[in-house]
Amino acid sequence: MTITKLRRIIKAGFVNFKRNGLISWAAILILTITLSVITVIILLQTVLYSSLNQIKDKVDVTIYFNVGAPEDKIMLLKASIEKLPEVEKVFYTGAEDALKLFRERHSNDYPTIQALDEIKDNPLGAYLNVKAKEVSQYESIANFMKSNNALVLGSASIIDKVNYHQNKLVIDRLNAIISGAQKLGFLIALLFIIISIIITFNTIRLTIFIFKEEIGVMRLVGASKMHVRGPFMVQGAIYGIVASVITLILFWPATAWLGRDMTNFLGLNMYDFYLSNFFQIFTIILSVGVLLGMISSFFAIRKYLNR
Amino acid sequence: MIYFNNVSKVYNKDSTALDDVTLTVTAGEFVSVVGHSGAGKTTLVKMILADENPSSGTVFIESVDVHKLKNKDLTKLRRRIGVVFQDFKLLENKTAYENIAFAMEAAGKTDKEIASDVPHVLELVDLSSRIFHFPHQMSGGEKQRLSIARAIINQPEIIIADEPTGNLDPVNTYEVIQIFKKINDMGTTIILTTHNRGVIDSVGKRVITLEKGKVVRDDKDGKYVI
Numbered sequence: 001m002t003i004t005k006l007r008r009i010i011k012a013g014f015v016n017f018k019r020n021g022l023i024s025w026a027a028i029l030i031l032t033i034t035l036s037v038i039t040v041i042i043l044l045q046t047v048l049y050s051s052l053n054q055i056k057d058k059v060d061v062t063i064y065f066n067v068g069a070p071e072d073k074i075m076l077l078k079a080s081i082e083k084l085p086e087v088e089k090v091f092y093t094g095a096e097d098a099l100k101l102f103r104e105r106h107s108n109d110y111p112t113i114q115a116l117d118e119i120k121d122n123p124l125g126a127y128l129n130v131k132a133k134e135v136s137q138y139e140s141i142a143n144f145m146k147s148n149n150a151l152v153l154g155s156a157s158i159i160d161k162v163n164y165h166q167n168k169l170v171i172d173r174l175n176a177i178i179s180g181a182q183k184l185g186f187l188i189a190l191l192f193i194i195i196s197i198i199i200t201f202n203t204i205r206l207t208i209f210i211f212k213e214e215i216g217v218m219r220l221v222g223a224s225k226m227h228v229r230g231p232f233m234v235q236g237a238i239y240g241i242v243a244s245v246i247t248l249i250l251f252w253p254a255t256a257w258l259g260r261d262m263t264n265f266l267g268l269n270m271y272d273f274y275l276s277n278f279f280q281i282f283t284i285i286l287s288v289g290v291l292l293g294m295i296s297s298f299f300a301i302r303k304y305l306n307r
Numbered sequence: 308m309i310y311f312n313n314v315s316k317v318y319n320k321d322s323t324a325l326d327d328v329t330l331t332v333t334a335g336e337f338v339s340v341v342g343h344s345g346a347g348k349t350t351l352v353k354m355i356l357a358d359e360n361p362s363s364g365t366v367f368i369e370s371v372d373v374h375k376l377k378n379k380d381l382t383k384l385r386r387r388i389g390v391v392f393q394d395f396k397l398l399e400n401k402t403a404y405e406n407i408a409f410a411m412e413a414a415g416k417t418d419k420e421i422a423s424d425v426p427h428v429l430e431l432v433d434l435s436s437r438i439f440h441f442p443h444q445m446s447g448g449e450k451q452r453l454s455i456a457r458a459i460i461n462q463p464e465i466i467i468a469d470e471p472t473g474n475l476d477p478v479n480t481y482e483v484i485q486i487f488k489k490i491n492d493m494g495t496t497i498i499l500t501t502h503n504r505g506v507i508d509s510v511g512k513r514v515i516t517l518e519k520g521k522v523v524r525d526d527k528d529g530k531y532v533i
Contacts, residue, residue, distance in 0.1 A: 008412055019400050217396040220356060221457065222386035223413040225378070 009227070013234020023207050024239065030203040031243035031293060032250075034196035035285050039251055041189040042281060043270060048185050050268045052178050057131075059171055061138050061164045063145065065125040067095070069158035074126055077158075081130060084144060086137035091129040098124040125160055135175045138164055197292060204239070204296040208232060208304070215304040225305050229298065236297035240289030247285055248278075308334040308496060309355060309465070314364035316350050316520070324350035325361070326520035332498060334464070337491045339507050340500040342517035348500035351517065352467045355498070356388060357381055368465075386414045389458030389495075393470035395450040397442040397457075403429060404438050407457050414461045424460060432456045432486060448479030455486055465496045472503055484509060 017024050065074055074092065082090050093101070099122050106112045116123070132138050142164035164171070208215075211232075218228045251274060259271025274281065309332040316325040324347045332338050340348050353359040354366045357373045366373050368384065376384060390396075398406050404425050411421045429435050432452040442450055451471055458466050468487065472480040484506055491497045501507065507514055508530055516524035 004418070016400060211400075213396070214398050214400070217398065218409070218413070219382075220358065220385060220390055220396075221410045221413055222382055222461075223409070224382050227413055 005227070005230075009230030010234050012231035013238065016231055017235050017238045020207070020235075023210065024235070027203055027207050027239045027293075028243045028246070031200055031239050031289060032246045034200045034292065035243055035247040035289050036250065037192050037196045038288055039247055039281065039285060041192060042284065043255070043273070045185060045189060046273060047266050047268065047270075048181060050266075052181060054267055055174065056135050056178065059135055059138070059167075059174060061130045061132075061141060061162065061167070063128040063130065063162050064160040065127060065158050066160050067123065067125045069125060071126070073158055074128070078128055081128070081141070081144070084141060086132050086134070086140055087130060088133045089131045091131075093127050093129070095122050095124055095126045098127060135171060135178060138171050139168075200292055201296045201300065204236060204293065205300040208297065208300045212304050215301065219305065228305060229301050232297040232301050233294045236293030236295075237290045238293070240291070240293035241286065243293075244282075244286045244289035247289075248282055308332055308336075308369060309498075310365075310367040311351075311354070312365045312367070314354060314361045314366060316347070316354070316359060317362045323520045325354070328364070328517075328520070328522055330515060330522060330525065332496060334496055335491070335494050337488070337497045337510060337512040338499070339510055339512065339514045340498065340517060341502060341507060341514055342500075343502065346517040347520040348517055349469055350520075352469050352498060352500055355465070355467060356385060356390065386461060387464050389461070389463040389466040391451070391454050391458050391466065391468040391471045393473035395442070395447075395454045395474075397450060397454055399442050402439045402441055403434055403445070403453050403456075406442070406453060407460050410457050410460055416461075428456045428460050429453075431459075447474050448476070448482065451475060451479065451483055452486070455483065459490055459495075463495065465498065466490060468497065468499045470500055470502070472501060472506055477505070480506060481509075 063077075071094070078090050078092055081087055099116075102124060103113065103116070130141055132141055142162060145159070145162050145164075215228055255270045255274035258266065259269045259274075263269045311328050311330045314325055314328045315323070317323050326347075328347075328351065340351060342348050350359055354361060355368070355373065357366075357376065360374055368387075371384070373381070373384060398409060401409060407425045407428060408421045411424065416424075426435065426438065429438055432455055434449060434452055434456065437445060437449060437453075442453070445453065451474070455468075455471070458468075466487070471487075472483055475483060480503065487497055487499065488510065499506075499510075511528060513528070514524070514526050514530070515522055516526075
């Protein structure tokens with residue numbers, strides 16, 4: 001009998017959805033707007049995170065060594081830095097490579113190149129580029145350099161300078177901006193999602209309000225709460241399914257346009273991102289749509305079911 | 308079968324719908340409740356369905372205090388009562404067939420029972436040709452006959468008809484009352500509220516007269532006297 005009841009509820013939901021016509025489409029329209037807002041937020045968060053990652057990638061700490069510092073000592077230090085949990089990568093640039101890079105960088109700066117040629121010996125030392133996993137962790141890496149652990153390795157004598165303290169102000173500011181942007185992004189996203197959910201809930205509440213009298217009649221002829229509520233929840237789920245399909249179809253050309261014309265500005269190809277993450281986005285949007293439709297219906301009808 | 312024990316319903320200081328009503332309706336009776344508009348007729352029948360709570364007093368159906376029932380039990384009780392309203396209260400989004408099928412589904416009937424009983428009851432109220440029509444495609448008389456069909460489909464012990472002829476012309480009124488009489492002859496208790504003199508006089512059964520929420524007259528073979 002439970003299966004019969006479930007079948008009747010699902011059938012009634014579909015029949016009501018079809019017969020309610022304009023009301024159903026009005027609810028779908030609002031739900032589509034809500035899901036579009038959520039999709040935009042997902043895409044914007046991706047742009048934000050990708051931009052922040054690009055900025056983070058540009059930050060590093062460089063340890064310059066004295067000219068002629070023995071490579072084995074540098075490698076020993078490199079290995080111990082790599083063991084730090086905060087460190088993502090350490091790049092070694094030897095003295096010869098450092099000179100080559102310097103020459104390339106200053107190839108148009110004739111006096112500098114000439115001065116280098118005059119010296120003959122390589123005036124540059126080797127250096128290590130240290131990339132931390134998070135911008136906030138550079139300080140602890142710099143502190144490690146000052147600590148006994150580093151000194152024990154005998155590195156104090158070979159280190160010329162660590163540029164962290166010169167870059168400290170920029171790194172600190174960047175760190176504040178990144179964490180601020182992430183927090184702001186999250187708050188704005190949360191605010192928009194809450195507003196959209198409230199609007200959707202109220203729209204569904206209005207569609208159910210229209211059937212307030214009928215709900216009362218259903219109860220008076222002896223229908224159980226689930227018998228009355230079930231079809232409305234099925235309708236809510238249908239709104240969610242249709243709205244998510246519409247939303248995902250709408251974002252196809254929208255992301256294609258963004259991918260074609262805005263890739264440089266956004267820093268990533270939106271269309272590629274949309275297509276490669278389509279299944280995840282589809283799952284999120286469909287689940288949110290169906291849950292929002294069903295939960296809104298569940299709560300909206302509650303008031304009219306009492307007695 | 309139905310007992311009202313000193314039932315009062317006070318909405319506010321100036322509005323008393325029922326004032327210390329005590330009465331009994333026995334099984335199989337046909338009781339007409341008459342009174343002017345605002346006399347408390349509708350409140351009285353709503354009390355039986357527990358659609359209104361009394362300010363004081365109790366309403367029993369057999370040994371059950373209807374206002375003390377839990378939601379689930381109240382639903383079960385309502386399945387034993389058929390209801391007919393002046394404004395029909397049909398489900399506008401459902402066809403004649405579906406309106407009746409809904410009441411049967413609510414009572415837990417099988418698809419087979421629904422498929423065989425619905426056409427039969429529609430035939431009984433002369434609506435066979437309207438089986439797939441929506442309420443808005445029907446006349447007032449047809450709607451009321453449909454709501455009667457819905458009320459009787461689960462063979463209830465009691466039928467409550469709240470001014471069922473209020474929106475009908477004399478011919479449809481006559482037809483509807485004849486249907487109620489037939490149902491009553493089969494043993495179903497009927498409680499009918501009306502202020503239609505013709506209806507009361509043609510039924511010729513017990514009449515309870517309400518005035519400002521009080522029972523002022525209770526005649527066994529009553530006539531319409533106000």
